[in-house]
Structures are given as structure tokens and as C-alpha cells.
Amino acid sequence: MKAAVVEEIAKPLVLHSNWPDPECGPDDAVIEVQANGICLTDYHIWMGGFPWVGIPTATPIVLGHEYAGVVQEVGSAVTRFRKGQRVAIPFNHSCGRCEQCQDGHQNVCSDVRFPMFHYTGGFGRYTKVARADVNLVPLPESISFLEAAAMGCRFMTSWHGVVDQAKIKAGEWVAVFGCGGIGLAAVDIATALGANVIAVSRTAAKLEMAKQLGAVATVTAGDDAVAQIVELTKGGAHVSIDALGDAPTVLPSLYCLRTRGRHLRLGVSSKEQGGVIPIPVDLFVFKELQLIGSLGMQAARYPAMLSMVESGKLHPGKLITGTVKIEEASGVLEQMGAFTGIGMTVITQW
Numbered sequence: 001m002k003a004a005v006v007e008e009i010a011k012p013l014v015l016h017s018n019w020p021d022p023e024c025g026p027d028d029a030v031i032e033v034q035a036n037g038i039c040l041t042d043y044h045i046w047m048g049g050f051p052w053v054g055i056p057t058a059t060p061i062v063l064g065h066e067y068a069g070v071v072q073e074v075g076s077a078v079t080r081f082r083k084g085q086r087v088a089i090p091f092n093h094s095c096g097r098c099e100q101c102q103d104g105h106q107n108v109c110s111d112v113r114f115p116m117f118h119y120t121g122g123f124g125r126y127t128k129v130a131r132a133d134v135n136l137v138p139l140p141e142s143i144s145f146l147e148a149a150a151m152g153c154r155f156m157t158s159w160h161g162v163v164d165q166a167k168i169k170a171g172e173w174v175a176v177f178g179c180g181g182i183g184l185a186a187v188d189i190a191t192a193l194g195a196n197v198i199a200v201s202r203t204a205a206k207l208e209m210a211k212q213l214g215a216v217a218t219v220t221a222g223d224d225a226v227a228q229i230v231e232l233t234k235g236g237a238h239v240s241i242d243a244l245g246d247a248p249t250v251l252p253s254l255y256c257l258r259t260r261g262r263h264l265r266l267g268v269s270s271k272e273q274g275g276v277i278p279i280p281v282d283l284f285v286f287k288e289l290q291l292i293g294s295l296g297m298q299a300a301r302y303p304a305m306l307s308m309v310e311s312g313k314l315h316p317g318k319l320i321t322g323t324v325k326i327e328e329a330s331g332v333l334e335q336m337g338a339f340t341g342i343g344m345t346v347i348t349q350w
């Protein structure tokens, strides 16, 4: 199959026309990818992965985990899906049997499989999904592959964090730090829940996009961002979301909280930070703050999110700012480190 491959860390992807097709085990499905978003996580993996949490990048690797497509083949034990079916795919593929899966938290499965690390990702024409019956989601006809791809990582991660983890409520003030794909998704989702969203970014064009997605106010990142948020919210945000996760957003997103505020971490730190960033721990005691983590989303929660897309309350399609051919994916990846790209770029041709 055709695939763009990382052969060396942080070097241009190498295009192959005869990369091995994924093999379909009895519980698996092979998917013909129709659309694949290029995510910041792809960039991090291209740069060497996350060795500080035990996920280094071993080359060669085929990136891509934010995708949707058509079932090409199913294994003999798969009963819920068939060849030709349109599917959405969360990026964290669970076992369905461990303690966390049994408890409904398949996104933090103890035997999780990830596209890219365990099998080729969506930078290849075909990809595999392990234990297809628990990890594929039927995609309604009314939602395009492009929109479904846009939901495969950043949007669904945001939905799980905002809805299930931080449990954001109508009328709450929510400050979103970082307006890349995941931050803009958080603006859209928290707005749909009835929250008052303040978007924070250093880039005017990203703030403009946040406004179009429903942000009631925007703040330019910088020294007085916290003061502006405290003033706008008359005492601080009920919830802050760190949608970048790196050093520049960690402190202001904690300092802008009101007493008993909740802080949701959606972003991951960079190679420079290595997963350790100092935070003002005493603030958590004196203000009774809560720190909440969130990772991906379980397939079982997709229908709730998709129903909000179908009814027009959520707008993943608005986050898509460009489509490219697989030949152009390497160039997109190389530009991501500057964090200047707006919205999401999706591969639609192989």
C-alpha cells in the first residue's frame, strides 16, 4: 500500500508505494482510510515520542491516528461490523476485558493498542483496528469522513475532558488556554454545554476562530492574561483548560481559577519539559482546587458526541482549515513545531 513513513526521527517522511498491508487477526478489522487529520501528537512522535512516560518512537513508523474510513476486512470473530461499513475510530484501542474496560473506562485500558505504535497509522492507505467489536463506531451517513477524521483525536479528547472529566456546566466560566485543534474543540463543546468560554492564545487569527465557535471573550496570551480573566469572570474561571500543556500555559491556567476551581489538562508537555513542570501546589490546598487529567475517549461515548454533531450543536467540520495529499503530509508536519497553523489539516488523498 501507499504510505508516508518516518524512517528517521525529525527527518522528512519517505513515501512508499509498496508498504506492507496490515494483517487482519480474528478480532481485528482492516480499514481503508478516507480521511486522516495531522495532529500535534503526530508531530511529537515524529520528534521522538514520549520516552518520559515509556512511549519512545521506534523507526520505521507510519503515523496517523485521527482518522475515519470504510471497513475493508473483518476477522472471523468480529460480529458487529462488516466489509463496506463506514466507521469512526477512536485512537485508543482497548481490550474490552481489563478492570478499566469492565468499568467503562476503555480509554485508559491496561492493554491498550495505539495505531502507529502497534500497527500502521492513517498516513498509510490501510490501517488495522484491534478488537474491532469494542473499538469501532458506526458512522452515520449524515457525518462526512472529513468531519469524522476531525473527531478522531483532538475533538473527542476535548469532548471526554469537557463533558465526562471536568463535567462543565451551563453558566460556568471556562478559560481555554491554547487554540490549536484541541483548544478550539474545547471552545465549541463547552459553548454547546452552555458555558461562557474565554479563549486564550497569542495568535489573533486563532482567537478570531474561537469567537466564531462561540467564545464570549478572547484574551491575548501574555503577562496580564490572568488579570484579564479574573476581571472578566469577576473572581476567576470555574474551569481552566490547558489545551497546550507546555510550560507557557501551565501557570496562567492555574492562577486564573476562582476558589474551588477545576483545572483540566488536555495537552502534553514537550521534549524540553519531559513531563515535569513545577506548579503552585499550595494553591490547591488554600483554594480547594482540583486537577483533572483526560486521555482520549472510549468508543462507547461516541454516539453521544455524534448525536450532538448530527443535531448541529457541535461543529468539528469548522475546525478543518485545509486538506492535503499524502505527498504533502511531511511538509505539514515539519511546520507544526512553530504552532502557527490554524485549525486542522486533513489528508484526503493517497
Ligand SMILES: [Zn+2]
Residues within 6 Å of the ligand: 094, 095, 096, 097, 098, 099, 100, 101, 102, 106, 109, 110, 111, 112
Ligand atoms: Zn482493557
Ligand SMILES: [Zn+2]
Residues within 6 Å of the ligand: 039, 040, 041, 042, 065, 066, 153, 154
Ligand atoms: Zn492526536
